[in-house]
Amino acid sequence: LAKTTQPISMDSYEGQEVNITCSHNNIATNDYITWYQQFPSQGPRFIIQGYKTKVTNEVASLFIPADRKSSTLSLPRVSLSDTAVYYCLVGAFNQAGTALIFGKGTTLSVSS
Amino acid sequence: KAGVTQTPRYLIKTRGQQVTLSCSPISGHRSVSWYQQTPGQGLQFLFEYFSETQRNKGNFPGRFSGRQFSNSRSEMNVSTLELGDSALYLCASSLGGPTSYEQYFGPGTRLTVT
Numbered sequence: 658l659a660k661t662t663q664p665i666s667m668d669s670y671e672g673q674e675v676n677i678t679c680s681h682n683n684i685a686t687n688d689y690i691t692w693y694q695q696f697p698s699q700g701p702r703f704i705i706q707g708y709k710t711k712v713t714n715e716v717a718s719l720f721i722p723a724d725r726k727s728s729t730l731s732l733p734r735v736s737l738s739d740t741a742v743y744y745c746l747v748g749a750f751n752q753a754g755t756a757l758i759f760g761k762g763t764t765l766s767v768s769s
Numbered sequence: 770k771a772g773v774t775q776t777p778r779y780l781i782k783t784r785g786q787q788v789t790l791s792c793s794p795i796s797g798h799r800s801v802s803w804y805q806q807t808p809g810q811g812l813q814f815l816f817e818y819f820s821e822t823q824r825n826k827g828n829f830p831g832r833f834s835g836r837q838f839s840n841s842r843s844e845m846n847v848s849t850l851e852l853g854d855s856a857l858y859l860c861a862s863s864l865g866g867p868t869s870y871e872q873y874f875g876p877g878t879r880l881t882v883t
Contacts (some may be wrong), residue, residue, distance in 0.1 A: 700874025
């Protein structure tokens with residue numbers, strides 16, 4: 658899987674939009690970009706996945722520029738409950754199975 | 770649909786003992802993966818099972834082993850426990866096809882080795 662770089666931590670206030678950028682300069686043609694969220698003492702939770710341009714679901718949006726060397730997870734109007742660690746993963750699907758390789762992630766702290 | 774369940778949730782063992790952790794995947798999911806999470810090393814992939822076969826393996830010593838049953842339930846075994854094995858062990862299930870990195874994680878088993 659391609660190496661990813663994310664900020665170690667970010668702070669925000671309730672109601673603000675939060676954008677977490679992930680750098681993946683060595684992304685391969687077949688690689689997809691996936692984001693997970695993890696609360697303390699819980700397993701990670703899948704947020705969103707994309708290949709190019711923009712993907713949106715009920716939780717977040719994922720913006721991927723044309724060169725795909727970075728991606729931005731956008732969380733609209735965060736609340737205290739969005740305080741968590743966010744992981745960016747990059748890799749290709751293959752028949753050999755799916756081994757998720759997690760980096761350090763970004764710890765997002767939301768205050769009131 | 771019920772989520773991924775792991776038992777036990779908490780476990781305390783003594784160095785040198787062995788331990789078996791259990792994971793029941795979401796109904797219909799054929800892939801089960803195991804991860805270890807520690808404050809120092811973060812989330813690390815242990816192994817993945819698909820249709821009772823180990824399909825992928827991480828960089829852990831042979832003391833860590835697993836298996837999957839015909840109903841897709843999986844067990845992970847750690848023999849000759851070391852203090853450094855204290856961690857949150859997470860199990861994740863997925864359909865197993867090569868189309869998505871979407872895995873569903875259980876709540877984990879907190880193992881403490883004394």
